[in-house]
Structures are given as structure tokens and as C-alpha cells.
Amino acid sequence: MxxxxxxxxxxxxxxxxxxxxxxxxxxxxxxxxxxxxxxxxxxxxxxxxxxxxxxxxxxxxxxxxxxxxxxxxxxxxxxxxxxxxxxxxxxxxxxxxxxxxxxxxxxxxxxxxxxxxxxxxxxxxxxxxxxxxxxxxxxxxxxxxxxxxxxQVTMYNTKMFEDAGLDPDNPPKTFNEVYEVAKTIKEETGKYAFFPALDGSHLLETMVMMGADLTNEDMTKAAFNSPEGKEAFQLFVDLYQNELIPREVLTEGHGKAIDMYQAGQLAILASGPQFLDKIKENAPDILEVTRSSTQLTGETGKKNVxxxxxxxxxxxxxxxxxxxxxxxxxxxxxxxxxxxxxxxxxxxxxxxxxxxxxxxxxxxxxxxxxxxxSAKQLKDSEVLIPPMKNYEELKTSIFEALQAAMLDEMSVDEALEQAEQKWNEVLSN
The missing domain is CATH 3.40.190.10 (Periplasmic binding protein-like II)
Structure with a gap:
């Protein structure tokens, strides 16, 4: 341990x-x-x-x-x-x-x-x-x-795929495909397919993979209030409001996803291969039915390192x-x-x-x-979130806006506008 x-x-x-x-x-x-x-x-x-x-x-x-x-x-x-x-x-x-x-x-x-x-x-x-x-x-x-x-690689439980009538040789490659898999697994097994970690830089990385530019070229203004940014926000909102992801995504992060996966409560774990060591130690039966596929991405095909x-x-x-x-x-x-x-x-x-x-x-x-x-996809991967001034403040403000939309406290458009205003304020300083 x-x-x-x-x-x-x-x-x-x-x-x-x-x-x-x-x-x-x-x-x-x-x-x-x-x-x-x-x-x-x-x-x-x-x-x-x-x-x-x-x-x-x-x-x-x-x-x-x-x-x-x-x-x-x-x-x-x-x-x-x-x-x-x-x-x-x-x-x-x-x-x-x-x-x-x-x-x-x-x-x-x-x-x-x-x-x-x-x-x-x-x-x-x-x-x-x-x-x-x-x-x-x-x-x-x-x-x-x-x-x-x-x-990251996409680790998935082949037994859960089979129990849901899904092809274990054809795991999802994009976030939109994950949505469809999540619906099927929930309907057929009552379990969750995916736990999108929103801590760290994961949310921003997902938005970039789905085609959103976070800022303009000189990093003085937000640029994610766009069709691509809206699509990313809407994906998380739909997953949450349709009860296709655990409620804990708003309060817990990547560690909770690992816990649920090794407990057999989650079909897909997007993570670095090193976390399989923990699964090997704590849940060897889950490791036995685990396969790995390429990192989940958007239509851009971008992968993060x-x-x-x-x-x-x-x-x-x-x-x-x-x-x-x-x-x-x-x-x-x-x-x-x-x-x-x-x-x-x-x-x-x-x-x-x-x-x-x-x-x-x-x-x-x-x-x-x-x-x-993991190694094979390295040459096609890049650091998607560049160093940014006041990064913690920017990261927190966009998560809070998305959280409000997921809880139906505001619309996706309102959430994006709120986050955009905050980013413009921070980036202009």
C-alpha cells in the first residue's frame, strides 16, 4: 500500500x-x-x-x-x-x-x-x-x-459490458459514445458506467478535447463561451440530470472513481495505468476482467499528457x-x-x-x-492546459458555473456566461 x-x-x-x-x-x-x-x-x-x-x-x-x-x-x-x-x-x-x-x-x-x-x-x-x-x-x-x-487510458470492466449486452471488444472512444454506453449500462444493470472526475484540470482538459478554446491567443479573454464549450457543458449536465453518473461527482474527485471501479460499481475508469496497482492489491478479481483502450477524447481526437x-x-x-x-x-x-x-x-x-x-x-x-x-498514444498526446496566470481561480470559477448548471440552478448558457465574465475579469488583471 x-x-x-x-x-x-x-x-x-x-x-x-x-x-x-x-x-x-x-x-x-x-x-x-x-x-x-x-x-x-x-x-x-x-x-x-x-x-x-x-x-x-x-x-x-x-x-x-x-x-x-x-x-x-x-x-x-x-x-x-x-x-x-x-x-x-x-x-x-x-x-x-x-x-x-x-x-x-x-x-x-x-x-x-x-x-x-x-x-x-x-x-x-x-x-x-x-x-x-x-x-x-x-x-x-x-x-x-x-x-x-x-x-490516461480507458480501463473498463469487460464483465459489466457483457452483462449489459455490450461488446467488450468495442469500448467507447469519445465522450459522446460514453453517454450512450452509460445509458445502456444503467438500464441493463442499474450500475454506473462513468465517473467524470471534475477535480484538478480534468474539466478543462475535456472541454479542449471537445473542441473548445479556453482563451484567445494572448490569454487576455475567455473563448469557451462557444458552441463547442456549450456542447461540453451540456454533456455533463445531461449525464447528471439523467442520473447516468453518481451524485458524488460534484463533491468528490478521481479517488472516488477508483474506489467505485475496484468495488465493481463502475464500468469505466479513465486514469493513468499506475492506478491498476491499487486495483491489483485491493480487487484482483476486478483487475482480471479489466482491459485498456485509448484515452477518451472528443471529435478533435486530442489526447492529454x-x-x-x-x-x-x-x-x-x-x-x-x-x-x-x-x-x-x-x-x-x-x-x-x-x-x-x-x-x-x-x-x-x-x-x-x-x-x-x-x-x-x-x-x-x-x-x-x-x-x-499508454505508450503508443504518447506521440499523439500534448499538454492541453498551458500555464496560466491565476490558474486556481480560473479553474474554480468554471467548475462552480458548471456545478450550478448541473444542479439546474441556471441554464447552460447562463453558466457559460457567468464563467466567461469571471475569466475575463481575472485575465485582464
Missing amino acids: KKFFSILMIMSLLFAVACSNSDEVSKDKDSDKNEKVEIEFWTMQLSPTFDEYINGVIDDFEKENPNIKVKWVDVPWADMEKKILAAVASKTAPDVANLNPQFASKLAELDALVNMNEAVPADARDKYFEGVWKSNTFDGETFGIPWYLST AAMNLVVPKQSEHQEEAVKFSLFMTNAENQVEFDKIVPILPSIESAMDDPFFSELPENPTPIDKARIV
């Missing part, structure tokens, strides 16, 4: 004040290059599950760079945002930190992070998936180096060494080794050439099969 929670923390799509004004990696030309320096590296809840791996990479780096010592500090997932903000505020920030794009962008907005477009040579930048590298861009600067990735990054605060007195370590931690060899421990994907494009991501072992498990599905 401890291992699962560490793995879960890895995938949670994840994380001001005074800072240095330097825009370049610090280089003391007069310093002795043989002088030993220590850099501090913060991760989010990777210890003790991944101690052997992380310490092994650090040992390898220190052997190649005897003048650099790495001090690893593992921070509880729930404490990272508070601790990194406090550290930056007190000018005691680590040299390297593991953050997600949305939270890292808060520090980038304050000009607190090294611009990796300047710190990383072009030949090294080109090794990473282009779209993932660009997802770390804020105001024209790139604030992080991609580390590990995850793409979640990314975690390494950032270097400008406060670091050893920026050059910190960037060097970040590139080493995220190189192809080290990423593949990490991916074989936990069901995640590499951000280095060449790492995907490893047969691990394309070939099934003998007697493959549902987890093996889910990994292959």
Missing part, C-alpha cells in the same frame, strides 16, 4: 515572492572548477519507495562530477507548495525542485526560475518531446526541464551545476530505468525506442497491456 501511495503521488498533477533578477545561469569564472559544491534536490514523496533508484542516479552523477555533491530532500506531497513558497520567500530555495507545470508557472510569473531556453543547449533541448518542452513556457521563457509523463518537471530557482548559487544535474536525472537511460519501476513514461523522445514501451512480455498482465496502450 505504501508503494501505491508513493506511485500515486508521482502522478498527481502536481506543483512568492522575492527572487534574484539574474536571467542567466550563474557562472563564477574566477572560481576553482575543482572546488566541491553542494546542490539541494527536492522531490515530492518519492522516499522510501524509490530510495534505491534516486540514490543510484545521484551516485552515478557524483562519480561523473566529483566536484558536485547532491543533497536529496524528499518533501511530503501535501507540503510541497507551502514549503517551496516559504523557501523562495526566505531566499533558502533548493537548487533543483520537482514541480508540475501549473504550480511552477506561479514561480515563473514571479521571475523566480531559470530560463531553460538559455541554460540548456539547443541539442539537449531537442531530445525532449517538443510539445512537452513547450508546455513549460510562460511569457516566452521556459521554466522547467520535463522529467516524467503519464497519459500530464508532465512533471525539474526547475532551478534563480536564487541558486550553483545554477550551472543544478541544470547539469537536472539534465542527467532526465536523460534517456535514467528515465527508462525509472519507468520500469513505476508505470510512467519518459520525456526524452529516444527513450521510447526501448522495447519495454512497445513489446508485451510473455503472459502479459492487464497492467502490461495498459502500459503499451
